[in-house]
Amino acid sequence: MSAATGRRRWSFWIGLAVAAVLLFAVAPAVLSDFRLGLLAKFLCYGMVAVGIGLAWGRGGMLTLGQGVFFGLGAYMMAMHLKLADAELRGDAVPDFMQFAGVRVLPALWAPFASPVVTVLAILVVPGLLALVLGLGVFRRRVKGAYFAILSQALAAAFAILLIGQQTLGGSNGLNRFRSFFALSLNDPANRLLLFFLTAAALLLTVLATRQLMVSRYGELLVAVRDQEERVRFLGYDPATIKVVAYVSAAFFAGIGGALFVPVVGIISPNDVGVVPSIAFLAGVAIGGRTTLLGPVLGAVGVAWTxxxxxxxxxxxxxxxxxxxxxxxxxxxxxGLAGIGPLLRRWRRRRVPPPAVVEKEAELVA
Structure with a gap:
């Protein structure tokens, strides 16, 4: 292992340890309940950003439709929470359905009465959809601007579909959640626990992404980004390599969306359409899409600012x-993560190498 690789390795673990201390010790001590809730919301964005950094920064796939997978995880969690609240009240359907005159629970809602099914669906459905889409797109060698436009159109279609579904709240979405897996969301202690859960999920997401990046798969993903035809010539299938990154990004986005619902207390089509998807991408670009922690810092920093x-x-x-x-x-x-290396290169250009210094000293003598 080279010295540079060792420094990068230790810098990552030091950065992760600092982030853990800030999230689990400093933030709860210095932030008000309102600001802590905002930070938890931005950490959910950070999970989406990690996946975009993997797919776009390392894989070269400009994903403008991550709001779809974010929304899938969010709506599935919201449906479970609404059904849990209805059960606590002794009602057969959620409150907004009663206001609309609906007395029979739609078939789409029935599976989400179970917390186990809900969690499994959140973990499986976004990735499964990304798998189907990825195989259909990448095996036809759709890439570049065409893939970006296609993913953005998918986000727009998903938002329009949600607006037309009155059983999912229509344009108002789903809101007014009172409990989260039997925990009251009005209790400050439970809100703090939810913040810790979100922070832990983000750190685990970063660790999983790092494992992908430093593995042989990570090297193949970068190779596909830079020289796709050469990778194909060497006997690898670039479509499969891209699909893995795309599915991973969807998986992370689904988890972020699921935690977003109890943290914020609402999910609507405005949170999953084209504009939020572009905002996710902007945060990643500003933070540094090719780095590991840059997308998280960019997404959280831009949202906080x-x-x-x-x-x-x-x-x-x-x-x-x-x-x-x-x-x-x-x-x-x-991105902003590139400021440090840029300053180091500038400093090296300012300082002459030792051989030049010795030659100048000889000439003076």
Missing amino acids: QSLLSEQFPAGWTYLQGALFILVIGFLPA
């Missing part, structure tokens, strides 16, 4: 976000 600045300048944040995105793409292609 948006929350703070929009409180003071509601109409100005969009322009600032656009300017930041242009600045990063134009002058920092590696």
Whole structure:
């Protein structure tokens, strides 16, 4: 193992340890309940960003439709929570269905009365859909802008479909959740527990992604991004390699969406359409799409900055976000995570090598 590889390895573990201390010790001690809830929301975005960093940063797949998988996990969790609340009240259907005059539970809702089925569905359905889509797209060698447009169209179609489904709340979505697996969401202690659960899920997601990146599969994924035809010539199937990254990204997004529901208390088509999908991508690009922690820091940092600045300048944040995105793409292609290596390269160019210094000393003498 080279010295550079060793430094990167230790820097990752040190960064992960610092993140764990900040999330599990510092944040609960210094943030109010409201700010802690906001941070938990942004950590859910971070899980989506990790998957985008793997698929786009390492695999070269510009995924503009992660809102679909985020929404699948969110809506399945929301359906279970609404059914659990209805059971606590002794009702046969959720409250919004009663207001609409629905007295019989739709067949689509019935499986999600079980918490076990709900958890399994959240873990399986987004990845299964990504598997089907990935095999259909990548085996036909659809890539680049065509894949980006296709994924974005999928997100738009998914949001339109949800708006037309009144049994899923229509454009209002699903909201007013009172419990989370028998835990009252009005209890501050349970809200803190939910924050810890979200933070732990994010750290596990980062660890799983790192394992993929440092493995032989990670090397193949980068090779497919840079020289797909050469990888095919060597006997590997680039479609299979891409599908694994795409399914992993969908899996992470589904988990992030599922935790988003009890954290925020609402899920609607506005949270899963084209605009949220592009916002996920912007955070990853600003943080640094080719790094491991850059997408997380970018997604969380951009969302946190948006929350703070929009409180003071509601109409100005969009322009600032656009300017930041242009600045990063134009002058920092590696994102904010690339500032450190850029400064080190600049410093090395400023300091002359020892041979040059010795030669100048001889000339002076």
